[in-house]
Amino acid sequence: MAESNTNPILINNLQKSYGAVRAVRGVSFEVQEGEIFGLIGPDGAGKTTIIRIVVSLLAADSGEVLFKGRSVGEHIQFVRTNVGYMPQRFSLYQDLTVRENLDFFGDLFKVPLDVQRQRREELYAFSKLGPFENRRAGQLSGGMKQKLALSCMLMHEPDVILLDEPTYGVDPVSRSEFWDILKKLAERGTTILVTTAYMDEAHLCDRVGLMFDGQLLALDTPSALLKQFDKPLFLVESSRPHETYTALKNADFKGEYNLFGNGVHISAGKDFSRNKLIKLLEENRIEYKSIRPVQPGLEDLFLELQRTAAS
Amino acid sequence: MTENNYAVTAENLTRKFGSFTAVDKVSFAVKKGEVFGFLGANGAGKTTTIRMLCGLLQPTSGQATVAGYNVYTQYEQIKMNIGYMSQRFSLYEDLTVRENIEFYAGVYGLKRKQIKQKTEELLTYLKLWDQADMLTVSLPLGWKQRMALSTALLHDPDIIFLDEPTSGVDPDSRRNFWLLIYELADKGKTVFVTTHFMDEAEYCHRLSIMRDGKIVELDEPQRLKQKYHADTMQEVFLNVVNEGGSDK
Numbered sequence: 001m002a003e004s005n006t007n008p009i010l011i012n013n014l015q016k017s018y019g020a021v022r023a024v025r026g027v028s029f030e031v032q033e034g035e036i037f038g039l040i041g042p043d044g045a046g047k048t049t050i051i052r053i054v055v056s057l058l059a060a061d062s063g064e065v066l067f068k069g070r071s072v073g074e075h076i077q078f079v080r081t082n083v084g085y086m087p088q089r090f091s092l093y094q095d096l097t098v099r100e101n102l103d104f105f106g107d108l109f110k111v112p113l114d115v116q117r118q119r120r121e122e123l124y125a126f127s128k129l130g131p132f133e134n135r136r137a138g139q140l141s142g143g144m145k146q147k148l149a150l151s152c153m154l155m156h157e158p159d160v161i162l163l164d165e166p167t168y169g170v171d172p173v174s175r176s177e178f179w180d181i182l183k184k185l186a187e188r189g190t191t192i193l194v195t196t197a198y199m200d201e202a203h204l205c206d207r208v209g210l211m212f213d214g215q216l217l218a219l220d221t222p223s224a225l226l227k228q229f230d231k232p233l234f235l236v237e238s239s240r241p242h243e244t245y246t247a248l249k250n251a252d253f254k255g256e257y258n259l260f261g262n263g264v265h266i267s268a269g270k271d272f273s274r275n276k277l278i279k280l281l282e283e284n285r286i287e288y289k290s291i292r293p294v295q296p297g298l299e300d301l302f303l304e305l306q307r308t309a310a311s
Numbered sequence: 312m313t314e315n316n317y318a319v320t321a322e323n324l325t326r327k328f329g330s331f332t333a334v335d336k337v338s339f340a341v342k343k344g345e346v347f348g349f350l351g352a353n354g355a356g357k358t359t360t361i362r363m364l365c366g367l368l369q370p371t372s373g374q375a376t377v378a379g380y381n382v383y384t385q386y387e388q389i390k391m392n393i394g395y396m397s398q399r400f401s402l403y404e405d406l407t408v409r410e411n412i413e414f415y416a417g418v419y420g421l422k423r424k425q426i427k428q429k430t431e432e433l434l435t436y437l438k439l440w441d442q443a444d445m446l447t448v449s450l451p452l453g454w455k456q457r458m459a460l461s462t463a464l465l466h467d468p469d470i471i472f473l474d475e476p477t478s479g480v481d482p483d484s485r486r487n488f489w490l491l492i493y494e495l496a497d498k499g500k501t502v503f504v505t506t507h508f509m510d511e512a513e514y515c516h517r518l519s520i521m522r523d524g525k526i527v528e529l530d531e532p533q534r535l536k537q538k539y540h541a542d543t544m545q546e547v548f549l550n551v552v553n554e555g556g557s558d559k
């Protein structure tokens with residue numbers, strides 16, 4: 001196939017089964033240059049399978065997968081030398097120190113020493129691992145290990161990177177600083193495909209694909225996706241949210257209701273209203289502190305799509 | 312002593328690794344039946360504290376009791392009274408779900424007949440019957456996590472330590488997991504849980520927030536939000552953790 005002016009990642013009607021399990025069932029999407037594309041979905045939806053196929057670690061059953069315009073199946077060497085990939089559970093060299101791990105990856109990717117030094121400092125600013133640079137990786141906390149693994153991957157700056165749950169176990173402060181780094185990379189033209197279980201991170205992507213059961217059920221910018229959630233949504237605050245939730249379940253309420261922090265998010269179609277909600281709560285003697293209309297987030301949409309996908 | 316009302320107490324509990332102090336004189340008490348959230352940035356000392364409380368790591372100094380037993384001397388009693396789900400669950404991936412449960416039942420010293428009965432009870436409770444004979448390695452994370460919980464509950468402990476049980480778990484499975492936590496609490500169990508999801512922090516009765524080995528806040532979520540004039544625990548957390556200056 002001739003080198004055409006395609007996007008860095010192109011996936012067309014991808015299929016992959018493991019025995020009887022159809023892990024990926026006809027998925028198509030493209031990731032544009034300099035874009036942060038988030039692949040979101042429940043466990044077992046097929047996200048990791050797609051990523052492993054794109055980085056050439058796994059062969060597709062059928063469909064087209066192009067990496068920088070070249071078919072990944074036929075250009076394994078090209079893909080592996082040009083992609084930055086962080087697997088879901090990346091293991092570091094446990095016996096090497098933080099610093100030695102970073103140096104190791106810097107050298108491996110032949111990054112010039114002065115560039116290594118500069119990146120290291122940038123990465124320490126996000127990871128806060130600087131004070132611990134002489135500690136062995138094996139002695140770091142879970143989240144610190146994850147941040148070191150990420151930093152090792154970012155020691156070189158390939159122009160396409162795929163990150164499978166990079167913020168697993170990472171605390172909220174570091175997560176937001178990590179996303180600042182991703183944004184910076186994307187601004188410089190790096191193409192990023194990322195999976196995450198944190199819906200606040202999904203909001204930071206340029207485009208998001210929502211996957212359920214091997215299929216892409218929605219794909220758009222976060223703001224366009226949110227337009228799909230086109231109905232009033234209320235937060236019912238209560239001192240014991242799980243009891244409110246259980247009471248709605250026992251009342252056999254047919255709308256959508258999900259635990260959200262100190263309350264429950266409730267919706268029930270376009271003509272649901274505050275008054276109807278109050279009636280529902282009072283008829284079922286459900287205690288609450290306050291009712292507030294709220295803007296839906298991707299987490300609301302995710303939960304709704306998951307329920308429809310399951311039924 | 313009022314220890315009987317408390318599932319866990321710690322008094323100046325400290326752990327050093329060489330010259331580094333991972334847990335620095337922490338003191339707190341967790342009431343029976345409480346869902347106690349243990350928050351903090353990466354490396355703040357949460358797992359180290361839990362490991363000391365579970366009798367897996369000797370404190371350097373200070374005191375702690377769990378279920379009324381002393382962490383220095385009564386490890387065996389503590390083990391029989393607590394369930395512990397570690398940060399990276401320790402399941403045997405090449406055993407089936409049922410075999411894993413049976414294995415752990417054996418570890419906790421349950422008798423043959425009890426093992427069979429308990430295994431069936433748990434498979435029902437956790438709705439894992441359809442997966443009972445599948446290899447653990449093939450389970451999605453959310454199911455592994457429920458299974459790890461089930462093995463931690465086999466001996467019907469009164470106190471349950473959960474170290475990041477929902478990391479990497481999708482929004483729906485996380486919520487189901489928290490409903491399980493509440494079922495346990497409603498039965499009078501004490502749940503000691505860490506999380507990096509700040510919406511989950513709101514589900515706890517009380518929260519502590521650790522920074523650099525010290526507990527810097529300990530209160531009900533509502534009161535913490537008031538104190539920091541914040542709408543969400545996310546804001547509270549960012550405030551507390553950044554207080555020392557993020558680039559000190």
Ligand SMILES: Nc1ncnc2c1ncn2[C@@H]1O[C@H](COP(=O)(O)OP(=O)(O)OP(=O)(O)O)[C@@H](O)[C@H]1O
Pocket residue numbers: 135139140141142143144169171328331333351352353354355356357358359360398
């Ligand atoms: N065996 C050890 N030797 C040296 N330092 C250690 C050892 N175990 C833990 N530490 C250090 O103790 C500190 C606290 O680690 P801990 O695992 O308790 O953190 P945590 O709060 O659980 O973090 P996370 O949110 O990342 O899980 C870290 O700086 C860690 O590197």
Ligand SMILES: [Mg+2]
Pocket residue numbers: 141142143357358359398474
């Ligand atoms: Mg930990």
